[in-house]
Amino acid sequence: MSDTVMNPPAGSMSRGNRSDAIFIAGVIVVGAIAMAQPWLGVSSYFLTLIYYVAYYLALGQAWNLMSGLTGYVSFSHGALAGIGAYAVVLSLNGNLPMALALVVAAIATVAASLIIGATALRLRGTAFTFATLFFQELVLLLVRKLPFTGGSSGLILYQIIPVWIAYVMMVTVAVAATIAFALTRRSRLGIRMLAIKSDESAAAAIGIDSTRLKIILFCASAGIAGLVGAVHGIFVATLYPEVIFSVDLSIVALAVALIGGVGSAAGPIAGAIVYVGLREIVQVVAPGAHLVIIGLLLLGIILFLRDGIVPAVGRLVSRKGSRSSTSGRQS
Amino acid sequence: MTILRAKGLSKRFTGVVAVKDMDVSVGDGELLGLFGPNGAGKTTLFNLIAGTFFANTGQIDFMGHDVTRMPAFRRARLGIGRTFQVVRPFRALTVMENLLAAVPSMAAGKRNDADLAWELLGKIDLQCRARDSAGDLTLGMLKRLEVARALMLSPRLLLLDEPLAGLTGKESADLLLFLQTLRGQTSVIMVEHNVRLALPICDRAVVMDAGAVIADGAPDQIRRSPAVIRAYLGEDQE
Numbered sequence: 001m002s003d004t005v006m007n008p009p010a011g012s013m014s015r016g017n018r019s020d021a022i023f024i025a026g027v028i029v030v031g032a033i034a035m036a037q038p039w040l041g042v043s044s045y046f047l048t049l050i051y052y053v054a055y056y057l058a059l060g061q062a063w064n065l066m067s068g069l070t071g072y073v074s075f076s077h078g079a080l081a082g083i084g085a086y087a088v089v090l091s092l093n094g095n096l097p098m099a100l101a102l103v104v105a106a107i108a109t110v111a112a113s114l115i116i117g118a119t120a121l122r123l124r125g126t127a128f129t130f131a132t133l134f135f136q137e138l139v140l141l142l143v144r145k146l147p148f149t150g151g152s153s154g155l156i157l158y159q160i161i162p163v164w165i166a167y168v169m170m171v172t173v174a175v176a177a178t179i180a181f182a183l184t185r186r187s188r189l190g191i192r193m194l195a196i197k198s199d200e201s202a203a204a205a206i207g208i209d210s211t212r213l214k215i216i217l218f219c220a221s222a223g224i225a226g227l228v229g230a231v232h233g234i235f236v237a238t239l240y241p242e243v244i245f246s247v248d249l250s251i252v253a254l255a256v257a258l259i260g261g262v263g264s265a266a267g268p269i270a271g272a273i274v275y276v277g278l279r280e281i282v283q284v285v286a287p288g289a290h291l292v293i294i295g296l297l298l299l300g301i302i303l304f305l306r307d308g309i310v311p312a313v314g315r316l317v318s319r320k321g322s323r324s325s326t327s328g329r330q331s
Numbered sequence: 332m333t334i335l336r337a338k339g340l341s342k343r344f345t346g347v348v349a350v351k352d353m354d355v356s357v358g359d360g361e362l363l364g365l366f367g368p369n370g371a372g373k374t375t376l377f378n379l380i381a382g383t384f385f386a387n388t389g390q391i392d393f394m395g396h397d398v399t400r401m402p403a404f405r406r407a408r409l410g411i412g413r414t415f416q417v418v419r420p421f422r423a424l425t426v427m428e429n430l431l432a433a434v435p436s437m438a439a440g441k442r443n444d445a446d447l448a449w450e451l452l453g454k455i456d457l458q459c460r461a462r463d464s465a466g467d468l469t470l471g472m473l474k475r476l477e478v479a480r481a482l483m484l485s486p487r488l489l490l491l492d493e494p495l496a497g498l499t500g501k502e503s504a505d506l507l508l509f510l511q512t513l514r515g516q517t518s519v520i521m522v523e524h525n526v527r528l529a530l531p532i533c534d535r536a537v538v539m540d541a542g543a544v545i546a547d548g549a550p551d552q553i554r555r556s557p558a559v560i561r562a563y564l565g566e567d568q569e
Contacts, residue, residue, distance in 0.1 A: 188431065191424060195432040198421035205381060205415075207407035207434030207484060263423075 020186055023265065024179050031175035038164040049280070051167050051235065053272045054174035058228040059249070060256030060268030061177035066221035067254070068181075068263040069190060070214055071197035076116060076132035078249030079139040080222045081229030084109045085244055086149060088230035089157045089237075098161075102230050109226025110219045112139070117218040122211050124200055132250075140245040149241070157237040166235035173231055177224050182265035193217060194263070225253075248291060255294050259301055261308030270309045332359045334518055335380065335488055340389035342375050349375040351542040353389070357488060360515045364533035364550070365522045368562060372542040373522045374416055377490050380520070381413045382406040394487060410436040412486030414477040416493050416522075422466035426457055429465050429476060433483035444483070451479040454509060471502040478506070482513075489513065491521040495528060507532055530554070538562065 034050050063077045087108040091101035112135075120131035143149045184190045195203040196210045203210055233239060252275065260271030275294065282290045305312040335357040342350040350372045357363050365373050378384045380391060382403035391399045398406050407413075421429050430448035452458045455475040460468065468476060474494055481489055491510070495503045503525070511532055513519060523529035530536060536553040538546040540562040546553055553559055 191428045191432045192434075194423050194428075195421045198423050199419045201383060201403070202415065202419040202421065203432070204403035205383075205407055205413050206432060206480060207404050207436065208432065209404045209434075 017186070020182055024182055027175055027178050027182075027269075031171055034171045035168050038167060047167060049276060051170055053276045054170045055228065055232055056252060056256050056275055057268050057272035058170065058174040058177045059225060059253040060260070060271055061174070061181050061265075062221045062224035062228060063253040064257045064262065064265075064268055065177075065181050065184060065224065066214075066218050068257055068267075069185070069193035069197065070217060072121070072128045072214060072218075073254070074132045074218075074221075075129060075247065075250045075254070076113075076135045077221075077225045077253040078247060078251075079136040079245055080109050080113060080225035081232065081249060081253075082143075082239075082241075082244040083112050083139065084226030084229030085233030085236075085239055086143065086155065087226070088233045089155050089239055090148065092161075092234075093155075093158050102227060105230035105233075106223045106226045109222045109229070113219050113222030114215070117215040117222075121214040121218060133247075136245065136247055136250060140241055143241045143245060150239075152241060154238065154240040154244075156239075157234065161234055161237075163235065166231055169231045170228070170235065173224070173227050177228075178265055178269065180220075180224070181268075185263070185265060189213070189217075197263075251291070252294075255298055257308075258298055259308060261310035261312075264308070264310050266310045267308050274309065333357065334359050335391070335393050335520075337376075337380065337391045338389055340376070340379055340386045340391070342372075342379055342384060343387050348542050350379065350386075353539075353542070353544055355537060355544070357518045357520060358534075359487075360518055361534045362510070362514060362519045362521065362532060364526075364529055364536040365520055365539065366524075366526055366530070366536060366553075366559075367539035367545075370541075371539040371562075373539055374492055375542075376539070377413065377492055377520070377522060380406075380488075381411055381490055404434075407484055407486075408434060408436050410438045410484065410487035411490065412436075412481030412484045412488070412517075413490035414474070414481055414492055414494060416496070418470065418473040418477055420465040420468070420473050420476055420480075422464065424465055425462050426452065426465055426468065426476060427461040429480050430483045433480060436484045436486060438487050439485035442485075448479075448483060451482055454512075455479050456505075470497045471499065474498060474502075475506065475509075478509075482517075486517055489517050489519045491519060491523075493522055493524060495523055495525050503528055 034054065037047055037050060059077060059081060063074060067073050084105040087105040088101045091104045092098070096104065116131050116135050120128040144152050149155065192203065192208050192213060195208060196213065200210050256271035256275050257268050258271070259274055260269060261267030278293060278297065279290045282293045286293070301308060333356050337353065337355045340350055340353045341348065353376065355376070367373050375384070379386050382398065382401055385400060390397060393406065393409060393411060396409060398409065421432060424432065427448055430451060431444055435442070449458065452461055455478065457472060457476060460472065465476065478491065478494065494506055498506065507528060510519065521529060530550045530553065533550055535548065536550055537544055538553060538559045545558040545562055546556040
């Protein structure tokens with residue numbers, strides 16, 4: 001084996017950092033353009049579309065942060081967002097300032113996530129997934145029964161908050177969640193989470209405390225989901241438990257990441273655009289069947305694209321690149 | 332100085348006794364060979380020392396700490412590194428990231444992880460594959476990568492589970508040469524089926540059969556031990 005030690009690959013290491021910096025700069029620019037739309041005379045329909053892309057993107061990134069990096073599939077992100085929505089409406093109705101209400105929403109969601117995380121994440125395998133499904137139903141049951149949540153009739157936000165505020169906040173959360181994911185993926189924490197996803201026993205053998213890291217990441221992911229739900233609560237202003245805590249939203253959070261590409265920062269962006277676009281088309285062509293169509297789309301992606309749109313496009317581009325460089329050399 | 336001392340270790344798996352009432356110790360900087368036929372309990376002993384399984388009875392002391400009920404990640408942080416019989420790389424990560432994932436042990440001190448990882452990749456001839464996915468490496472490369480990954484802990488004790496299995500003659504010779512460079516820096520316990528190649532580099536060897544120690548001594552003593560010859564070649568039926 002070689003005794004010679006060359007210098008660390010400074011250029012190659014910074015190549016990853018450079019592409020991350022370009023990606024982050026791109027996300028900020030696109031986010032800024034999206035944020036400016038309400039003042040550019042764009043129709044309210046188009047604004048609503050952008051809002052929902054940002055909403056599903058932010059929720060998809062929250063899901064991606066936990067499940068994309070660890071491989072532990074969560075079905076609770078819809079419920080976590082719902083807790084955020086209820087917490088913010090209750091706080092605002094209690095006359096708390098907006099910023100404080102958002103903080104309360106994030107804290108409430110993180111606290112709720114600890115109930116699942118501190119118990120189910122000590123176990124390996126599917127226990128966590130089942131616990132999240134159970135949690136989703138438990139939260140719905142509690143919200144229907146608790147006196148301060150308005151029971152089955154739900155809650156109304158008494159303050160009138162301009163829609164553009166919710167719009168700008170949602171785009172901000174989506175941009176921040178995407179950047180947070182991109183930075184986490186490259187960080188030592190992200191590397192260790194992917195090690196856990198690859199092989200939890202081998203990760204323990206190199207000193208990784210998988211339980212602690214999974215709980216930390218799930219809490220962070222829940223905090224983002226809580227903020228997303230809080231902003232959406234302000235946007236819709238009327239919360240019906242059956243809608244807010246419907247398992248559909250948890251499935252959409254998962255679907256957005258799966259469609260675009262699990263474990264990549266760009267994946268949920270593509271997933272959210274495809275999902276919202278498709279939903280708009282399906283609502284005209286086959287109203288009420290959008291989840292069926294999404295299910296079929298997921299099946300198609302698993303069968304033909306394996307790991308989502310973004311990685312598939314990446315493979316296609318690199319194959320084309322290598323083919324054109326080969327033909328260039330031959331000519 | 333003894334850095335690892337296991338006393339009276341036993342491990343049962345639903346009726347099968349894999350390790351029974353076993354004592355083993357390793358000195359500081361010692362390279363200990365652990366040999367024995369298939370099913371002798373060598374890998375189970377490794378898993379008990381590394382914390383993958385907990386022993387049913389007995390006690391393990393490592394550098395003055397009772398680690399008997401300590402989880403694997405805590406033992407790694409104390410300085411017990413290991414490789415696996417069947418390689419277990421993090422296939423979703425690059426070769427470099429496989430090394431950077433390690434959490435330095437208490438013995439590591441202040442260091443630059445990226446520099447150390449790069450230096451280790453140089454020593455195992457994998458610098459040119461640093462950015463490649465670990466899933467794209469050959470078995471020989473993966474074996475070397477696992478050793479380097481364990482060394483990223485700066486371990487005081489390195490457990491190598493059949494490091495030569497599946498390697499070519501040249502790869503085996505290179506790896507053994509590399510392992511000898513660790514002598515004095517870290518203690519090593521090496522499980523290996525290729526006794527002919529591995530025994531000469533060991534300071535001491537322990538031979539197991541049916542979950543128990545049947546010989547413990549210098550390589551020359553082990554070669555001549557009647558109990559070892561019987562375990563490997565079977566009882567003389569004449």
